[in-house]
Amino acid sequence: MLDVRRLHLLRELDRRGTITAVAEALTFTASAVSQQLSALEREAGVALLERSGRRVVLTPAGRTLVAHADAVLERLELAAAELAGAREGIGGSLRIGTFPSGGHTIVPAALAELARRHPGLEPMLQEIDSARVSDALRAGDLDVALVHDYDFVPAPPDATVEEVSLLEEPMYLATGAAGGAAAVGASGDGTLAELLGPCSEAPWITARDGTTGHAMVVRACQAAGFQPRIRHQVNDFRTVLSLAAIGQGVGFVPETATAPPAEGVVLTALPLFRRSKVAFRAGGGAHPAIAAFVAAAGAAVGGPRC
Amino acid sequence: MLDVRRLHLLRELDRRGTITAVAEALTFTASAVSQQLSALEREAGVALLERSGRRVVLTPAGRTLVAHADAVLERLELAAAELAGAREGIGGSLRIGTFPSGGHTIVPAALAELARRHPGLEPMLQEIDSARVSDALRAGDLDVALVHDYDFVPAPPDATVEEVSLLEEPMYLATGAAGGAAAVGASGDGTLAELLGPCSEAPWITARDGTTGHAMVVRACQAAGFQPRIRHQVNDFRTVLSLAAIGQGVGFVPETATAPPAEGVVLTALPLFRRSKVAFRAGGGAHPAIAAFVAAAGAAVGGPRC
DNA sequence: CATCAAGCATAAGTTCAGCTTAGGTGTTCT
């Protein structure tokens, strides 16, 4: 019988690219991973990986085996989730990841709701970049995470992670107000090019390089026909608004960040959306603590809005 | 992560009923199985089995976990099968089980065909009662098996075993001929009760007690309205015919056993069928050696008949 | 081109999970 632990290593190798990275993620030495993968190859009787430069890449046989590993591990996750459901009461710890701005919007409300309904549950919050979430989930460093998904920034589909949509909100263009008063443009009509065009020469404020928020600004501007001149890179939307207010540039903020209205900023709604989701390991949705968090997060975004 | 080897033990416990039986089947000591199941229970955090008299039975949680184990193990079987397919050439050994009468009908033709097409494959034949086949497949003592399936004897559905139908043939009633000449009644019309009625007082020849062939005779007679008086119990259909010829009783034989015609026996076709099938572990159909055997067996029964 | 770091593989030593053996308890059958 194929060893599932070894299949797990093969899957991580497929995702992370190097044996060293796999070892780091699972807190082994590279030697241990190398030995186990050799053993897997031996029992498989087929070459699963071959050296390519100083790394290794999976053979076609290795890649199909990873597909099977995904299926097996998903089913094991589901089994574990159901077992957790069979244990009376929801308890233990739940490791929650969140994008930075989620930490002071959705998460507190969700955690309050969660604590009210399941006092035995011990939530552990951790800020994490959305791009690193799926790795952290697979490695078991996180159980659930709040993630973002922007227009223009397609996430590669990943069979190992499931997502539940929480909220879809429009993005706003934040520009400095001439008079110093706060204003929210209800616009909504007008194409992206028409709305962004006037800012093609302005300095831009984006999220930090490498994030999906950053990529979204760049691609939206490109779609509007220009290359943004980026001056500031900050992740915190309150900082974006403060900078815009003092005329340091223009940027995007999600609807959540528009209340209370920031002084000295004009906000214009864009035909551009951000979706907030809860992500967890495929099969893990049956876990009561995860299901409870998804429900609490849903209540947190749905409650105030209805 | 749940340990798949332990899940395998739990599944076997579900099928076999006692820890001792599981240990015997997998060549462990009962102590080892007991310890591993305790460990599984500990990591599950839920009671999976409870004592009932001097045995143990699965709790509801244990039974749902077995369902997951079935799914996981089937997928692993499929993965292993595909790996075997990726190995160039078909080789190694293939352990084949067969019901006794299959040994001198289908199997030789199938093995000849198999040897012709895949000289590297080393088939290992073993007679086995159909009722024990699924256990033997699951335990890994067999890779494929020829099994039977009679009308009136429903086999309990087993998600761990897949079957491919080979042949459906009518059963014949064998009675002693008055004149001593061979005869095959083409009857076909007439209900089961009408055809068997005349034999309600005759001594019967059936397969050995506990086999499906035996159960089929008893239930068919019951359906015809009488309880058969069983005198002889033999599995070999040639012996059945010989006994019928000397007036020692009446019995059922499948069509396969009617050629060449036996002297002194009258054969009457019954509206009663026997199906021959190839069985293998769920997911194992993708294994090249198993697929080759299924094809060869199909050719063996289909070839002479078309 | 020489040098260095990254990444993988192998050898050797160590630790711990999982096996067997041995012995004990509760249950069922005779």
Next chain:
DNA sequence: AGAACACCTAAGCTGAACTTATGCTTGATG
């Protein structure tokens, strides 16, 4: 009541799997 059966626990042992140490190849850098 006694015997056989099925399971559990304790104790000791063995091998699989990990770490450490080392060497090889590849790619980047000055």
